[in-house]
Structures are given as structure tokens and as C-alpha cells.
Amino acid sequence: MEWLGNHLWAVWMVLAVGLGMAEMLSLDLVLLMLAVGAVVGALAALASFPVVLQVLLAGGGAAAMLTLVRPNLIAKLHNGPTLVTGHDKLVGHQGVVTEALSTQQPGRVKIGGEIWSAQPYDDSLTIPSGATVEVFAIRGATAFVHPVDEILP
Incomplete structure (x- = not known):
């Protein structure tokens, strides 16, 4: 003891x-x-x-x-990390406009090696061909983009 x-x-x-x-x-x-x-x-x-x-x-x-x-x-x-799958993983990526686009005339954007139909996120914009854009949203098969130069810090 x-x-x-x-x-x-x-x-x-x-x-x-x-x-x-x-x-x-x-x-x-x-x-x-x-x-x-x-x-x-x-x-x-x-x-x-x-x-x-x-x-x-x-x-x-x-x-x-x-x-x-x-x-x-x-x-x-x-609460593990969230897994983003499908086309939502393209949101936030940059692409290049291959066909000029506006709200009345959707165009095309090359994002991650793929061509997507696209429209400007801001309805008042017209984005010329060759402009660099960022994907803000994807609805259906259309990417809604905004020019990188016009994004304010």
C-alpha cells in the first residue's frame, strides 16, 4: 500500500x-x-x-x-471543406471573350479551355471580343461575366 x-x-x-x-x-x-x-x-x-x-x-x-x-x-x-462540383467550379475564374457580347446579343467566352455562351453580368455593358472577363455566375449553360479591368478594388 x-x-x-x-x-x-x-x-x-x-x-x-x-x-x-x-x-x-x-x-x-x-x-x-x-x-x-x-x-x-x-x-x-x-x-x-x-x-x-x-x-x-x-x-x-x-x-x-x-x-x-x-x-x-x-x-x-x-464541418469539412465544401466540395464544389460541376459548372459552379468555374465561378471566379477568368476567361477571354471570343465573340462580343451584350445583354441583347449573347456572345461566347473561352473559360478553362471550353467555349461557353455568355452574357454580361451588368445589363448595361457591351464587352468586346478579346477582353478578359471574370465569371460571376453560371445559370444553365450561360456564363454571366464582367470585364476584369472594370472591377473596382
Whole structure:
């Protein structure tokens, strides 16, 4: 029993490792937060704090991890990057006008090596052939573009 009193930090570390290993089976991040609390308990034991204080510090550390850290980790894990597919991935790309375009007379634009029918995003514009444009939107098979030179910072 005297060994246990002198090596209580080792008991806390065994508990932390056991909780960490059990976390690999559950993947809820709850047991991992409890393992961090056990590490706090081990540090308290190494500092020769009384057992009651070790338990309180371990519980406080675990509670803090569960309330402050775990929700943020869960939110980050559940919100991955958005995958843009189809023609929406062309929005923001630049292209070159191959046929002059206006609202009354749609033209053609070469975007990413493909020719698209296009109209100006601003109804009052006429964009000449050879102008560099940026794709603002795509509706159906028509790209709505705006000249790059006229974009204000």
C-alpha cells in the first residue's frame, strides 16, 4: 500500500493511457477528455498534492476539456471543406471573350479551355471580343461575366 501512495502518479498515467486506448474504440472524444483529466491528476500527484486535491484537479481538468475543447473539436470534425462540383467550379475564374457580347446579343467566352455562351453580368455593358472577363455566375449553360479591368478594388 505504501508503494501505491508513493507512485500514485503512475496509477493516474495508467488510467490516462487506458482511457486513451478506449477512446480509439468509441471515437466520441469523451474518453480522451477524461484522459487529459487523468494526466492533470498525475501532475498533481507528482507535485505531492493530497489525494483529494488530485481527484478534484483531475475532475476539473476533465470537465474543462469536455465543456471548452470538445465542442470546438466536434464542430471542426463535422464541418469539412465544401466540395464544389460541376459548372459552379468555374465561378471566379477568368476567361477571354471570343465573340462580343451584350445583354441583347449573347456572345461566347473561352473559360478553362471550353467555349461557353455568355452574357454580361451588368445589363448595361457591351464587352468586346478579346477582353478578359471574370465569371460571376453560371445559370444553365450561360456564363454571366464582367470585364476584369472594370472591377473596382
